[in-house]
Amino acid sequence: MPEDRHEAWAQPHRDVLRGRRTELALAAAAAAGEQCRHRHVVEMLLPILAEDELDEPVARALMRALAAEGRRSEALMVFERLRDEIGREYGGLPDPRTRRLYRDLLAGSAEDADGVLEPSPSREPGSGLHNLPVAVSALIGRGDELEETAAVLEQTRLLTITGPGGAGKTRLATELARRRPGRHPDGVWLVELAVLSRGDLLAHQVAGALGLTLPERGAPLPALVRQLGGRRLMLVLDNCEHLVDPCARLVHEVLRRCRGVVVLATSREPLRVDGEVAWRIPSLAVPGPGATARQLSRVAAARHGSARSVALDHRPADQRAQTFAPSGGLRRAGRLGAANRKCGPARADLVHYLRQSDVRARLLGPPLTSAAQRADVGVTRGRGERAPG
Known part of the structure; x- marks a missing residue:
């Protein structure tokens, strides 16, 4: 245990625990409110809001509980303190939902911005909002x-x-x-x-x-x-x-x-x-030059490339393994596999030609061995090309 609980290294861990405590408290407050245990909700949320006076979900839950207890003036004071703190800290106003609740309290109602009591923040797994792209292929080897x-x-x-x-x-x-x-x-x-x-x-x-x-x-x-x-x-x-x-x-x-x-x-x-x-992120495993077909199927880097090109590549396993070996294998294997997918069977002979080691060496260049070389490529790519990943 640290001698001082406010040491810098403990701050991130303290924030995580504090956030989880707040989530649990809000869920418990919602459950207690449904059972009309409003005094219990007030006692639960007051110390949490005292630690973070800018936590609006906690402030709204406390305002509703106070109003349900018949302490409407105290609920209005919670909003006014929140508004003053936000004004001093950010020069802005509380969230529209909080302002709507304040107006409802002034009118004698304890409903929030949507006209209903704010639900618990918990949701069923997988039902949350997001803007993530649709996965078009499986993530292999990770x-x-x-x-x-x-x-x-x-x-x-x-x-x-x-x-x-x-x-x-x-x-x-x-x-x-x-x-x-x-x-x-x-x-x-x-x-x-x-x-x-x-x-x-x-x-x-x-x-x-x-x-x-x-x-x-x-x-x-x-x-x-x-x-x-x-x-x-x-x-x-x-x-x-x-x-x-x-x-x-x-x-x-x-x-x-x-x-x-x-x-x-x-x-x-x-x-x-x-x-x-x-x-x-670690590199994917690279098969050795003597790898068998079974070994190739078990190596992540081989699967990364061959999953896209197996229909076109009928070479023996030892020749296929050479596709991944030069220059570390990872990025070039994936790009050659992608080339296979795009060109189609009519160009399989061209893909086979490009895979020959002497052709690859001329087109792709030698491996980057020094930090200076890698840094130079990174700077060049950063100016105009979006590096994948």
Whole structure:
């Protein structure tokens, strides 16, 4: 145990536990409210709101419980304190649902913005909102990585999947996120950054992915953080490497101000934000030159390429293994397999020609052996080409 529970390394863990406690408290409050145990709800939520005076879901639940107890003036005071804190912190106003509840209380009703009592934030697994792309193929050879990253996300609010271009970071992140909408009541939202070249537009890009509108005047980041403050969702920031500093600033503010937000990022380098877990994606296994057909079928990198090209490639197993061996195998195997899929049987002879080792060497060049060479390729690609993954 730390001597001081406020040590910096303990902050991310404390935030995770605090967020889970709040979710459980809101669910318990909803259940108690249905049983008309409003005094119990008040006693449960008062200390939570005292720790975070900007937590609007807690404030709304407390306002309804106080009103149900016949303490309408105290419920109105909860809103007024919340409004003052938000004004001082962000220069804005409470969420429209909170303002609607305030007006309803003034009119003698304790209904929220939708005209009904706000339900528990919990949902059935898999029923959550998201904007993730539809998977067009199975994720092959990454079962262990999915399990490991899923376990990491249970312990942190910021996971950055790192690795070179083409290693499969995006594919792994989207598959991981696809399995979590039910864990985040307000959804899982993918923010694609490869098309973004200006860091000052980052907050607008995030807001657009979430369907939020930022004010035309004023700093966009505080306005975004303000709107995310009471939500419980996951942000997936894809391809952060060319906007590392702006992404780091945005993530730092979101994690600091929005306890219900979890961030999953992909980047060629870590964001270096407090509480970040940087997880480097491993290369897929590469079969040896003497691999048999059975061994090829069991090797992830071989399956990654041959799943797309087996119908066209009738060479012996030892020749097929050579497709993956030069230059590390991973990215080139996948691209040759994709070429097979696109060209069709009429061009199978061309694909066979391109797979010959001397032709590959001339077209693709020697493997990148030095850090300087890899960095140079990364900079060149970052200027004009979106690196897959």
